[in-house]
Amino acid sequence: MSATATIEHIPLREYAEKAYLDYSMYVILDRALPHIGDGLKPVQRRIIYAMSELGLKSTAKFKKSARTVGDVLGKFHPHGDMACYEALVLMSQPFSYRYPLIQGQGNFGSPDDPKSFAAMRYTESRLSLYADALLSELEAGTVDWALNFDGTLQEPVLLPAQLPNILLNGTTGIAVGMATDIPPHNVGEVIHALVYLLDYPEATLTDICKCIPGPDYPTQAEIITLQSELKAMYKTGNGSVRMRAVYTEEDSEIIITALPYQVSGGKILEQIAQQMQEKKLPLVSDLRDESDHENPTRLVIIPRSNRVDVEALMNHLFATTDLERSYRVNLNMIGLNGRPQVKGLIEILNEWLSYRTTTVKRRLQYRLDTINHRLHILEGLVIVYLHLDEIIKIIRKEDEPKRILMKRFKLSEEQVDAILDTKLRHLAKLEEIQMRKEQETLSNERDDIQKTLGSSVRLKKFIRTELLQLSEKYSDKRKSPIVVRQEAQAIKETEILPTEAITVVISNRGWVRAAKGHDIDPNTLSYKAGDAFQSAAIGRSNQIAVFLDTTGRAYSLPAHTLPSARGQGEPLTGKLTPPPGAEFIGVMLGEPDQLYLLASDAGYGFIVKLGDLHGKNRAGKTALSLPKQSKPLIPKLITDIEKEFVAIASTMGHLLIFPLKALPQLGKGKGNKLINIPSVKVALRDEFVKDIAVLNNNQQLIILNDGKPYALKLKDWQHFIGERSQRGLKLPRGIRHVIGLKVE
Numbered sequence: 001m002s003a004t005a006t007i008e009h010i011p012l013r014e015y016a017e018k019a020y021l022d023y024s025m026y027v028i029l030d031r032a033l034p035h036i037g038d039g040l041k042p043v044q045r046r047i048i049y050a051m052s053e054l055g056l057k058s059t060a061k062f063k064k065s066a067r068t069v070g071d072v073l074g075k076f077h078p079h080g081d082m083a084c085y086e087a088l089v090l091m092s093q094p095f096s097y098r099y100p101l102i103q104g105q106g107n108f109g110s111p112d113d114p115k116s117f118a119a120m121r122y123t124e125s126r127l128s129l130y131a132d133a134l135l136s137e138l139e140a141g142t143v144d145w146a147l148n149f150d151g152t153l154q155e156p157v158l159l160p161a162q163l164p165n166i167l168l169n170g171t172t173g174i175a176v177g178m179a180t181d182i183p184p185h186n187v188g189e190v191i192h193a194l195v196y197l198l199d200y201p202e203a204t205l206t207d208i209c210k211c212i213p214g215p216d217y218p219t220q221a222e223i224i225t226l227q228s229e230l231k232a233m234y235k236t237g238n239g240s241v242r243m244r245a246v247y248t249e250e251d252s253e254i255i256i257t258a259l260p261y262q263v264s265g266g267k268i269l270e271q272i273a274q275q276m277q278e279k280k281l282p283l284v285s286d287l288r289d290e291s292d293h294e295n296p297t298r299l300v301i302i303p304r305s306n307r308v309d310v311e312a313l314m315n316h317l318f319a320t321t322d323l324e325r326s327y328r329v330n331l332n333m334i335g336l337n338g339r340p341q342v343k344g345l346i347e348i349l350n351e352w353l354s355y356r357t358t359t360v361k362r363r364l365q366y367r368l369d370t371i372n373h374r375l376h377i378l379e380g381l382v383i384v385y386l387h388l389d390e391i392i393k394i395i396r397k398e399d400e401p402k403r404i405l406m407k408r409f410k411l412s413e414e415q416v417d418a419i420l421d422t423k424l425r426h427l428a429k430l431e432e433i434q435m436r437k438e439q440e441t442l443s444n445e446r447d448d449i450q451k452t453l454g455s456s457v458r459l460k461k462f463i464r465t466e467l468l469q470l471s472e473k474y475s476d477k478r479k480s481p482i483v484v485r486q487e488a489q490a491i492k493e494t495e496i497l498p499t500e501a502i503t504v505v506i507s508n509r510g511w512v513r514a515a516k517g518h519d520i521d522p523n524t525l526s527y528k529a530g531d532a533f534q535s536a537a538i539g540r541s542n543q544i545a546v547f548l549d550t551t552g553r554a555y556s557l558p559a560h561t562l563p564s565a566r567g568q569g570e571p572l573t574g575k576l577t578p579p580p581g582a583e584f585i586g587v588m589l590g591e592p593d594q595l596y597l598l599a600s601d602a603g604y605g606f607i608v609k610l611g612d613l614h615g616k617n618r619a620g621k622t623a624l625s626l627p628k629q630s631k632p633l634i635p636k637l638i639t640d641i642e643k644e645f646v647a648i649a650s651t652m653g654h655l656l657i658f659p660l661k662a663l664p665q666l667g668k669g670k671g672n673k674l675i676n677i678p679s680v681k682v683a684l685r686d687e688f689v690k691d692i693a694v695l696n697n698n699q700q701l702i703i704l705n706d707g708k709p710y711a712l713k714l715k716d717w718q719h720f721i722g723e724r725s726q727r728g729l730k731l732p733r734g735i736r737h738v739i740g741l742k743v744e
Helices: 012-032 042-053 065-076 081-090 129-135 187-199 205-211 227-236 265-277 310-320 345-386 388-397 401-409 413-420 429-454 456-474 679-683 714-720
Strands: 102-105 124-127 145-147 154-156 171-174 179-182 238-244 246-250 253-258 284-289 299-303 324-330 332-334 340-342 501-507 511-516 533-540 544-549 553-558 584-590 595-599 604-609 636-638 645-650 654-659 689-695 701-705 710-712 738-743
Touching: 012 042, 012 171, 042 065, 042 081, 042 124, 042 129, 042 154, 065 081, 065 124, 124 129, 129 456, 179 332, 187 205, 187 345, 187 456, 205 227, 205 345, 227 238, 227 345, 253 310, 265 284, 265 299, 265 310, 299 310, 345 388, 345 413, 345 429, 345 456, 388 401, 401 413, 429 456, 501 584, 595 689, 636 689, 645 738, 654 714, 689 701, 689 738, 710 714
Parallel strands: 533 584
Antiparallel strands: 102 124, 145 154, 171 179, 179 324, 238 324, 246 253, 253 299, 284 299, 332 340, 501 511, 501 533, 544 553, 544 584, 595 604, 595 636, 645 654, 645 689, 701 710, 701 738
């Protein structure tokens, strides 16, 4: 037969589908997800078993971690050595595991950097006392065994866990198409819940949540998730847990003494320092890290003064840093049926109790079989003492004493072998007494085990008693207190920042800067060659500056982020993204309820609240809708809408003045007609609005034109007052080409 005849031809789709499915199932079942029975992934289980085989119990001497890793890789887990060592280190870190399975000696990382552990050739390790709860019944016939990867050794399929490690230590893992995030819990609380379920099988989730109020992480940080949310999480198997750092006040300093799970103190200080550097946190003057062996977490925050509201400051830090953190919960695990599933808390506890019941039954049955075997042997040995002389005679004289003894005294082969293996010194009278005493003890134990195996009530009581004994051995106080706290709110940037008087100036070419004070003459500032003053607005440094471009879009920037006027500023296009060809023509500054007049040179406009123009998009937001061929005018500040007037001047010398309150207040749009200019003239750009001004009865209006400025005092400009949308009156002869309006 040719070589090609043995090649199997299958469609690529089928091959790829099968290969990916096989890979997915391997990752889910044999790598990423823990089993509900012992709560371990395969690599963790193999590390624990290999260490027990090396004799590295909690009472043994430490051995090099490299020795353990070598045994695990060579015998049970043929994968990467660093991945295996990292799994070993993780199980030894008291800040990662609620109940570490391994004791480490040497550098096993720190809370600041869990992966800063030393190489395996330097560190030493052994099993912890808690690991006994997983291993103590291993040799008692409690679990199934399977061949290792090369078929030369056997390894346990699961460990006979005496406690639900799946809940006590939790785990995280990412498989294919699914993940798991199981938080750790307190052993005393979990055992309390198990005992309660044994006593009251119909217990509700409310009853169980009284025993297990929530997770218990290795850190002393507070769990601030509401009890109702925790209950919903335990019902569905999905949810989240929120943790918050713990702090105290000492001599006007804030001392952080506990951080959320897996949060680095160094990262916290970095996050706070960054806010300080960006001038977003002037309430803090300095930071220190005073953590040491006696105080694993001691971060010091020094407020700028005694007047700082510490509670408000910490709420801000909780909202803006990892001092408060949320953890996803996904109770996904491999069940007793061998399938991955997200389970609720009661389902997990009941299923684990089922696993524990099976384990205890197997252990008792194994012990019963051992006792029956020993009693069988003892029956034969008792016959030795009853017929000692005859048995010795048969052994001395017969060629095949074994067969004759079996026939004469009706013994089994095992009994005869035990008789023949008995040493002469064991034939003393004292040995017979001890043997009969052992026989009686074993008979009583056998009867007790048989009763236990034959009664579900006795079996439950037996498991309950063992759980209570384990509670006395392993229970400790809850580390993560569950408290009710208000939701943290970040202090608004405008509330934190110092409020200085500033003047924001933009140039014709769109360069922006902010000068301190309100007595700045923008025309006296220096500008780049070919550039000049365009628009200015006065306000405070903690306000939002709004810029208007030639397309009618508005853009927002915090005033404190604008460059200083000591230089020539920076282009706005470096901070904003206007449409191609658009230019910035005006700036507005003030509180959100400050009013401005927006208008186009087509003669339309409206009043707008500055807060309606605020936005976070670099590309801005539509503010003023422009008729075809028209352009926006520089926005005008309104100080008193009830007493002020708006003056509109066209390029052909028409002037109209009317009360501001005649205009609508809109969030955006085209607005109402301000002055009547024939639409044909506007379209052809023959006539359009040149400028607008807002003035009151105490001010005079100055008309800027080709010649000398023309001043209109109150008695003069009152003649131009009319109603909105009228044509207005012509200015005196000689003023035909208006350049602009000015108010003094």
